[in-house]
Amino acid sequence: MGTVRPQIVLFGDSITEQSFRIGGWGAALAHNYSRKADVVVRGYGGYNTRWALFLLHHLFHLSTPTPPVAATIFFGANDAALLGRTSERQHVPVEEYKENLRRIVHHLKECSPTMLVVLITPPPIDEAGRKEYAQSLYGEKAMELPERTNEVTGVYAKQCVELAKELCLPSINLWSKMQETKGWQKKFLSDGLHLTAEGNAVVHQEVVKVFNEAWLPAPEMPYDFPRHSEIDAENPEKVFQQQCL
Amino acid sequence: MGTVRPQIVLFGDSITEQSFRIGGWGAALAHNYSRKADVVVRGYGGYNTRWALFLLHHLFHLSTPTPPVAATIFFGANDAALLGRTSERQHVPVEEYKENLRRIVHHLKECSPTMLVVLITPPPIDEAGRKEYAQSLYGEKAMELPERTNEVTGVYAKQCVELAKELCLPSINLWSKMQETKGWQKKFLSDGLHLTAEGNAVVHQEVVKVFNEAWLPAPEMPYDFPRHSEIDAENPEKVFQQQCL
Numbered sequence: 001m002g003t004v005r006p007q008i009v010l011f012g013d014s015i016t017e018q019s020f021r022i023g024g025w026g027a028a029l030a031h032n033y034s035r036k037a038d039v040v041v042r043g044y045g046g047y048n049t050r051w052a053l054f055l056l057h058h059l060f061h062l063s064t065p066t067p068p069v070a071a072t073i074f075f076g077a078n079d080a081a082l083l084g085r086t087s088e089r090q091h092v093p094v095e096e097y098k099e100n101l102r103r104i105v106h107h108l109k110e111c112s113p114t115m116l117v118v119l120i121t122p123p124p125i126d127e128a129g130r131k132e133y134a135q136s137l138y139g140e141k142a143m144e145l146p147e148r149t150n151e152v153t154g155v156y157a158k159q160c161v162e163l164a165k166e167l168c169l170p171s172i173n174l175w176s177k178m179q180e181t182k183g184w185q186k187k188f189l190s191d192g193l194h195l196t197a198e199g200n201a202v203v204h205q206e207v208v209k210v211f212n213e214a215w216l217p218a219p220e221m222p223y224d225f226p227r228h229s230e231i232d233a234e235n236p237e238k239v240f241q242q243q244c245l
Numbered sequence: 246m247g248t249v250r251p252q253i254v255l256f257g258d259s260i261t262e263q264s265f266r267i268g269g270w271g272a273a274l275a276h277n278y279s280r281k282a283d284v285v286v287r288g289y290g291g292y293n294t295r296w297a298l299f300l301l302h303h304l305f306h307l308s309t310p311t312p313p314v315a316a317t318i319f320f321g322a323n324d325a326a327l328l329g330r331t332s333e334r335q336h337v338p339v340e341e342y343k344e345n346l347r348r349i350v351h352h353l354k355e356c357s358p359t360m361l362v363v364l365i366t367p368p369p370i371d372e373a374g375r376k377e378y379a380q381s382l383y384g385e386k387a388m389e390l391p392e393r394t395n396e397v398t399g400v401y402a403k404q405c406v407e408l409a410k411e412l413c414l415p416s417i418n419l420w421s422k423m424q425e426t427k428g429w430q431k432k433f434l435s436d437g438l439h440l441t442a443e444g445n446a447v448v449h450q451e452v453v454k455v456f457n458e459a460w461l462p463a464p465e466m467p468y469d470f471p472r473h474s475e476i477d478a479e480n481p482e483k484v485f486q487q488q489c490l
Contacts, residue, residue, distance in 0.1 A: 035288075045473060051476055
């Protein structure tokens with residue numbers, strides 16, 4: 001179709017893939033940018049940054065005439081899975097995580113140097129919540145030792161924020177931000193890792209803040225066509241001729 | 246960006262524009278088609294079909310190499326505003342409404358003869374709900390006579406369904422469907438016209454049903470890239486080479 005509208009891409013793992021559920025941060029963002037920008041979800045549940053690299057050239061063609069105006073990069077929850085535990089196949093060492101993020105950013109900036117790229121850290125981990133969740137699925141067979149810890153995920157979050165500073169990009173330290181609120185474990189996380197509606201609201205609020213501080217404030221962006229109140233019912237063509245050249 | 250994913254466009258008035266609010270039918274549809282198709286909102290609050298025609302060539306370029314695979318056309322709530330009442334500037338005679346819809350369908354089919362085009366009728370009107378809403382905004386100055394009636398909106402709904410039959414297109418008679426449920430006035434409508442979360446759920450359910458009966462059932466469509474469980478952690482490139490040619 002004829003794309004006149006800017007695109008905002010959400011690139012990440014399951015927390016991005018699920019962002020259009022009821023109360024999801026992606027859907028809320030799409031509503032904010034209604035008639036202004038299209039919010040495009042590219043969320044891949046279970047993916048770490050190593051696997052995300054395989055998608056880069058498929059999702060973001062270097063030669064596209066219409067690159068996104070903005071992208072969120074939201075990985076790390078899977079990279080931070082621990083070696084020797086049940087999710088070890090998703091583990092990526094923290095140094096490689098940082099380098100993979102750097103490659104993703106470089107690729108996006110090669111698509112478009114002006115693209116607003118926002119790095120988001122993984123959320124904190126509620127180890128007790130993860131355990132309860134595993135037990136609800138597997139009963140007594142559930143792992144004894146957590147497959148992710150909050151402390152280790154925090155190390156990944158720190159590297160994500162460090163990289164953003166190095167590259168002069170905005171970032172959202174979700175790992176820290178969520179832990180500022182008492183009871184974050186159950187308030188923001190549904191299974192110790194994925195987000196509740198309130199957790200989604202935190203992500204949404206932080207992304208809006210970053211976009212507003214950058215150059216993409218939804219309230220100030222123009223509508224893509226006249227508001228209906230601007231249309232002269234006797235001469236509707238007039239305003240369309242003026243605004244839709 | 247590199248568009249490999251099919252697009253589903255939601256074209257309509259405010260009920261489409263607001264479809265990404267919490268519990269909205271557009272967001273729910275986007276979630277259903279996660280990793281399978283992009284749901285693109287083209288909702289224009291207050292627009293009738295006459296004004297929608299001005300947007301057609303801007304929104305749907307005839308020469309685009311990637312036309313949408315499906316589109317919902319969801320107008321009529323404004324066309325059915327009554328002459329001589331407060332919203333008369335939005336009024337479009339019912340014969341013209343039908344012809345405008347026909348022109349929209351023809352344009353989309355010209356973009357792509359295989360596009361699945363679904364016509365959706367306006368929802369029913371709760372006249373008491375409209376009056377309460379007007380009074381909440383304007384107090385005693387609120388209009389004495391309703392600017393829309395359920396009966397007249399039903400005439401538009403009927404013509405919408407008739408046209409779909411003439412053109413062999415699927416349609417959703419939302420006007421009838423909603424009135425099958427006792428208490429539809431408050432259950433499905435928030436201000437006598439726009440949808441509550443439960444009203445959104447009805448639209449969502451009906452759209453999913455039509456898409457499933459046509460050739461676009463989300464559960465059977467392929468994921469755009471391997472599921473993470475298909476990735477061999479030792480040789481991740483393997484599955485990407487196989488599936489991402």
